[in-house]
Amino acid sequence: MQVGWIGLGVMGSSMVGHLLRAGHCVTVHTRTRSKAEPLLGLGAVLADSARDASEGAEIVCSMVGLPSEIEAVHLGEFGTLSASHPAPVLIDFSTAPAELARRIAVEARKRHVLALDAPVSGGDVGARNATLSIMVGGDESAVATALPIFNAVGKKVVHQGSAGTGQSTKAVNQILVAASCVGMAEALLFAQRSGLDLVKVIETVGAGAAGSWTLSNLAPRVLRGDESPGFQVNHLVKDLEIVMEEAHRMGSVLEATALAHRLYKALQASGGGEKGTQAICPFLAKGALGTIPIIHNP
Amino acid sequence: MQVGWIGLGVMGSSMVGHLLRAGHCVTVHTRTRSKAEPLLGLGAVLADSARDASEGAEIVCSMVGLPSEIEAVHLGEFGTLSASHPAPVLIDFSTAPAELARRIAVEARKRHVLALDAPVSGGDVGARNATLSIMVGGDESAVATALPIFNAVGKKVVHQGSAGTGQSTKAVNQILVAASCVGMAEALLFAQRSGLDLVKVIETVGAGAAGSWTLSNLAPRVLRGDESPGFQVNHLVKDLEIVMEEAHRMGSVLEATALAHRLYKALQASGGGEKGTQAICPFLAKGALGTIPIIHNP
Numbered sequence: 001m002q003v004g005w006i007g008l009g010v011m012g013s014s015m016v017g018h019l020l021r022a023g024h025c026v027t028v029h030t031r032t033r034s035k036a037e038p039l040l041g042l043g044a045v046l047a048d049s050a051r052d053a054s055e056g057a058e059i060v061c062s063m064v065g066l067p068s069e070i071e072a073v074h075l076g077e078f079g080t081l082s083a084s085h086p087a088p089v090l091i092d093f094s095t096a097p098a099e100l101a102r103r104i105a106v107e108a109r110k111r112h113v114l115a116l117d118a119p120v121s122g123g124d125v126g127a128r129n130a131t132l133s134i135m136v137g138g139d140e141s142a143v144a145t146a147l148p149i150f151n152a153v154g155k156k157v158v159h160q161g162s163a164g165t166g167q168s169t170k171a172v173n174q175i176l177v178a179a180s181c182v183g184m185a186e187a188l189l190f191a192q193r194s195g196l197d198l199v200k201v202i203e204t205v206g207a208g209a210a211g212s213w214t215l216s217n218l219a220p221r222v223l224r225g226d227e228s229p230g231f232q233v234n235h236l237v238k239d240l241e242i243v244m245e246e247a248h249r250m251g252s253v254l255e256a257t258a259l260a261h262r263l264y265k266a267l268q269a270s271g272g273g274e275k276g277t278q279a280i281c282p283f284l285a286k287g288a289l290g291t292i293p294i295i296h297n298p
Numbered sequence: 299m300q301v302g303w304i305g306l307g308v309m310g311s312s313m314v315g316h317l318l319r320a321g322h323c324v325t326v327h328t329r330t331r332s333k334a335e336p337l338l339g340l341g342a343v344l345a346d347s348a349r350d351a352s353e354g355a356e357i358v359c360s361m362v363g364l365p366s367e368i369e370a371v372h373l374g375e376f377g378t379l380s381a382s383h384p385a386p387v388l389i390d391f392s393t394a395p396a397e398l399a400r401r402i403a404v405e406a407r408k409r410h411v412l413a414l415d416a417p418v419s420g421g422d423v424g425a426r427n428a429t430l431s432i433m434v435g436g437d438e439s440a441v442a443t444a445l446p447i448f449n450a451v452g453k454k455v456v457h458q459g460s461a462g463t464g465q466s467t468k469a470v471n472q473i474l475v476a477a478s479c480v481g482m483a484e485a486l487l488f489a490q491r492s493g494l495d496l497v498k499v500i501e502t503v504g505a506g507a508a509g510s511w512t513l514s515n516l517a518p519r520v521l522r523g524d525e526s527p528g529f530q531v532n533h534l535v536k537d538l539e540i541v542m543e544e545a546h547r548m549g550s551v552l553e554a555t556a557l558a559h560r561l562y563k564a565l566q567a568s569g570g571g572e573k574g575t576q577a578i579c580p581f582l583a584k585g586a587l588g589t590i591p592i593i594h595n596p
Contacts, residue, residue: 195459
């Protein structure tokens with residue numbers, strides 16, 4: 001297919017690589033031209049704007065950072081929808097508020113474009129190995145058109161419903177991930193202070209009602225002192241920002257998510273933004289140790 | 299074996315039944331005699347006090363409610379350790395502070411008794427089916443002596459370490475369970491408000507990094523409107539009370555656990571104490587709905 005692509009961060013670059021290797025023709029736009037270099041070697045073509053990337057393409061995709069950037073890329077003066085012949089299907093792989101996804105879908109329709117919100121989970125590693133899970137919202141026929149693209153970059157594609165439902169599903173995912181990480185952090189902190197054998201306790205409780213992906217996959221990293229990112233703190237903070245805004249819009253009070261957001265923002269502020277989400281464990285342990293005396297035998 | 303047993307609540311009654319059917323001779327003590335009736339029919343003998351249940355037995359066990367009751371049962375004037383020939387091994391299956399378990403172990407040693415703390419997970423159903431998981435703290439040789447008892451009531455027995463480590467492991471378990479339930483509640487609340495297909499979203503996010511035992515096992519019950527207890531809110535509140543006291547003693551701030559404790563206490567206060575822990579989902583949904591207007595299209 002003739003594909004336009006905007007955004008060549010860690011995720012986007014890997015994803016475009018897969019598209020090129022799968023035989024698609026990709027025209028890329030990025031603010032930082034140096035990021036495009038390796039992909040030009042694989043056959044990608046450079047476009048001067050999001051509008052140019054969309055012009056005449058069969059499908060145009062974005063994978064950028066902030067909601068304001070997504071808005072500019074699609075709805076802005078030089079955005080994809082401003083092309084004289086915009087690509088008839090638009091996919092936003094970024095994580096964004098469902099409200100923005102619905103707004104893009106409405107604007108797109110005015111240009112006879114079908115827009116899909118398709119946030120992913122699986123992180124850097126998933127992008128590199130083309131094993132992303134893709135949560136899709138939008139028109140059914142557009143999903144069918146987009147399948148060759150989805151299949152080139154991901155392993156699991158689930159169409160959740162109308163425009164915005166992909167983003168809402170991603171938000172649900174991040175609410176669960178955040179609660180799970182903070183729960184693990186407090187559990188490990190308590191276990192350590194109690195003098196437990198951490199390997200044994202994780203194995204014991206992980207086999208029952210306390211078990212989770214987080215405990216099975218991230219707790220062992222914590223024990224090894226491995227803070228490298230499967231998923232970056234910076235990204236979780238950004239995603240939780242979106243969740244909290246959406247929740248506020250819906251009039252929902254999500255106290256546990258708000259707490260997780262606050263704790264992760266504190267970790268980010270302390271310089272931990274590029275660490276993996278499991279870094280919340282040593283951060284909480286250090287924080288408490290630094291401010292409150294430990295009394296082992298009161 | 300000649301077994302003394304104190305406490306015939308839902309858990310204790312099921313457990314004694316298994317011991318009797320496994321051929322053990324059990325002398326039971328309970329404050330509410332009527333609860334002993336069915337077990338007397340199976341061959342149990344009634345004792346007037348915890349002391350009498352312990353007198354001359356090979357092993358004495360307790361499964362009672364509050365820490366103050368556990369203390370009275372073992373350390374009180376008519377407690378197990380006041381017997382002239384106390385059972386040489388003592389098992390407390392109740393959930394209690396590690397600090398109390400260590401104190402009982404110290405007092406027991408003065409009477410040449412080895413004490414084990416052996417809290418369980420698996421709830422009413424686990425007790426009924428003898429599939430409890432048992433987290434054991436205390437002397438290794440006492441664990442060996444107690445194995446026939448453990449094997450009669452449970453499926454999985456893990457010796458965590460010295461006295462108190464069984465209780466600390468149970469606390470770690472409950473920290474994770476509480477965080478997981480509250481996370482699920484906020485995720486489902488958000489999903490519902492977003493108009494998502496709840497079955498689909500649980501399946502999608504449950505297969506990845508957001509997956510947990512709670513999401514796989516309790517979320518489907520929430521969707522069916524099933525609030526029946528696998529594990530009662532009353533029990534989780536009691537356990538979290540113990541966790542928070544222990545954390546305070548250790549100088550640890552567990553913010554997420556404190557929040558879960560508060561939310562579950564509110565559910566209990568609203569009359570939900572005998573419901574299952576998953577009842578936190580409709581409770582939070584109703585709570586937010588009752589106090590804050592929902593704005594779908596701001």
